[in-house]
Amino acid sequence: MNGAGIGNMTRLERGHVTLSDVARACHLSVSTVSIVLSEAPLSRHVAEATRQRIRVMAERLGYHPDVHARSLRRRRTQTIGVLAFDMSDPFCIPVVHGIEETLQAAKYFSLQVNAQTQRMLFDRYLRMLLERRAEGVIVIASWVFEETNLLADIEKNNVPVVIVGRDLTARRITSVLVDNHAGGALAMRHLLDLGHRRIAVIRGPEEMFDSEPRWQGIRDAACAAGIQIDPRLTFQLPNQVNPRSGFEGGLRFAKDMLASGVPFTGVLAFDDLTALGVVRGLSEAGLHVPGDCSVLGFDDILSAAISTPGITTIHQPLHEMGTLAAQRLLETLDHKGESRAPKARLHRLGPELVVRTSSAPPIPETEFKSQRSPVRVDK
Amino acid sequence: MNGAGIGNMTRLERGHVTLSDVARACHLSVSTVSIVLSEAPLSRHVAEATRQRIRVMAERLGYHPDVHARSLRRRRTQTIGVLAFDMSDPFCIPVVHGIEETLQAAKYFSLQVNAQTQRMLFDRYLRMLLERRAEGVIVIASWVFEETNLLADIEKNNVPVVIVGRDLTARRITSVLVDNHAGGALAMRHLLDLGHRRIAVIRGPEEMFDSEPRWQGIRDAACAAGIQIDPRLTFQLPNQVNPRSGFEGGLRFAKDMLASGVPFTGVLAFDDLTALGVVRGLSEAGLHVPGDCSVLGFDDILSAAISTPGITTIHQPLHEMGTLAAQRLLETLDHKGESRAPKARLHRLGPELVVRTSSAPPIPETEFKSQRSPVRVDK
DNA sequence: TGTTGATGTTCAAACGTTTGAATGGTATAT
C-alpha cells in the first residue's frame, strides 16, 4: 500500500496533511476519518478495526487537525487571550503560570501577548485577540495602565474580560488583585514590631493603582501604633513606564535621605526593585542592611529572594491570582447563554509577610545616629 | 438607516460581526466589502465613496476580520511559533523581545508558548503550534533540552525551525547561540588580569549544552596564562530541570570550598544565579565580596545588575540573538518555494564582559589566608 | 457598427473541518 506515498505528494503540493489525505489513503470518506480522529460521539459506531486503521495512517502521515478550519466550523476557538502590560515585569510570570494551569485543565489554550508597556501595542494586540476570536480576555495590568476604550470594543463583541492587578469593577469588569492596604499595613507592622520608630517610606508612582492603598495601609498601621510618619522621610517615585526605574528611584532616595540628615532606621519601599535600589544606595554610603537600617520590599520577586541580604517583603499570591482570574472567566463563559450578565466581582487576595534578612531590630544607640559620616566603611 | 440594528441582532445570534453583516448594512455584496476592507489590489477599482461607506460601517459595527477564516482561505497564517523551554528563565525575556520586534516589522504574529521545563508540555505545545499552522518555529532552549523526535514531526510538515541557545546544526537545524567558549575565556581572563591566581570554578550541569564550552574557554584562558586550575576548586552543578537550583548549588559549593580549607580569591560561577548563591554562601560565612573574594557570573540577568554588590558577568547579546533567529527564519520562509533547502547555519555571537562591583584585585596578604576561620564575622 | 478599455461590482468556488440527516446494510422482535 502506497498510502504514504500519496500523502507525501500532497504534502509537497499543499504544505500540510489534511483529512482528505488520510481519507484517501484509507479508502474512506472524509467524514468517517473526521469522526474518528476528533472522537465525536458517532465514533462509537465505527468499527474498531477501522478506527485503528485511521489512527495509524494519520500518525504515519503526520496529520494534525487544522485549528482554523475546526474553529471556523465549530464556532468555538477554545482560546483565551492573555494580555500582559509588560511580560518582563517579574510580577507577570507567576500570574501567567496560574492562568495557564487553570486553562489547560479546562482544555483551553492561552494566547499570550505582551504590550511591552506601549499603548500602541496594547491596542494592536487587543485587536489581534479579537481577530483570533479569543472567547475571553485576561488583562494583566502590572504597571501603569491607562484607560483604553478598546475594552469597550471588546464588550461590543461580547467577549468577557477579567483584569488582574487593578480594580475596574466600576467599569463592570471582574477584577482580581492583592489587598494592597493589608500589605502596606503588614509591612509597617513588621518594622514597628521589631522596634523601629523612625521609618522612611517610598511611595509608588501617583499614576499607579497600587500606590495609594499601600500608602493608606502603612499610615493606618502607624496611626494604630500611635506613630507619626515624618513627612521629611516620605518620598514618591515619579510616573514612569519603565518598571526598572524603581531601582534607580530607590537608589536616589536612599542617598537623599542620608544627605538630609534626618535620622531613620527602616525603609518601606514601594516594591522589591525599589528596595534593592535602597540597599544599593545605603551600601554605597557605607551602611549595612540590616545592621544600620532595615529595608522592606513588596511583591516577592525572584531578585528579592536571591540577593544578599534577602529582602524581607510582602508576598503577593500571584499564582493564585492567575488561577482565580482564569476560573472566573471560565465561569462567565459557561453561563454565556443566560442573558442576565453575571455581575462584575472584586477579588482582593490576602498578602503575606516574608521575613528574610534585610530586616532586624534597630540597634538602640544607632537609632539617632544614622547621619554619621556616610563615607565610613566598616573594615 | 438601521444598519447598526441589523448588526446588533446578528451579533446576538452569532456572536461576531461578519463580512456579510457589513455587506448587508451597506447593501453591497460580501466580495466588495472584503476587497475594500482587506485592501486587495482590486480595491483600486472601487469608488472612493463606496470605500468610505464600507469602512465607516465596519467601524460602527465593530467588525474584526476572522483570522481563522482568512488563514484557511489564504493558506497562510502569518504566524511564527515561539516555544520557550522555560519562560520564567530570565534568559528568555530579552530573546523573545528581539523575536517579537523583528516579526512585528515583518507583519508576522508570534505565538508564544511556555513548556515550563516539562517534557510533556513541550510536546503538547509543539503539536499545538503545528495545529495552529505556524509557518515556522523558534525554539528557545534555555535550560536542559532533551532530544525530542517531535522536531522530526515538524519537519515532516515542512515547517522550518531555528533554535536559540543550542547547537543543533548536526541535525540540520539553524542555531543561534552565544560563543560560550569565548565567554568562559573572557571571565577567566578578567580574574587573571586583576591578579587572581587561585580561582574556583563551578561548572554547569553535565546535561546542559553550555557547560562544556564555557569550561573549555576557562581552561584555555588559564592555560594561556600558564595557570593551573586546582581540581579541588572545581565543582559541577547537578542535572536539574529547575533553573533556580543554580542558586542553591552556588550557596552549597561556596560553603564546601570554605570548609575544604583550600585557599581561593575568586570564583567563576556557571551563571548569574549560581554567582548570587556563592555571594550568599560567602556572606553567611562572614566573608565580603569583593573584599575577600571576587565572584563572576554569566548571562547578565536583571538580578545580577540590581543586587548589591552588582555581579560582574558575561553579557549574552540575547536581544540580538532573538532578532537574528527571527531574521533567519523569515529568510527561510521567503525561499520556501525553491526546493533546494537553505542549509542549516550556525551563528555564534560574541559575549561581552560587564564589570560591576563583585570583582576586584585580590588583597595580597589575604590571598593565601582565605582558610581563616569561616565563622569569623567582621563586625 | 463593432472593438477595446476602463470602471464598479458580483458570482461562485475554494480553503479543511464538523455534523445532522441520510444511506444501505444485517439482525432481532413482532
Add this chain to the structure above:
DNA sequence: ATATACCATTCAAACGTTTGAACATCAACA
C-alpha cells in the same frame, strides 16, 4: 412479512473569508 433497532459509513451543507473570472455599464476609438 413487516417493523424496529442497530451498525458502519457517507452526503452535503455550513463556518467566514478571498479571489479569478465574469458581468454590466459607459466612453472612446477604429
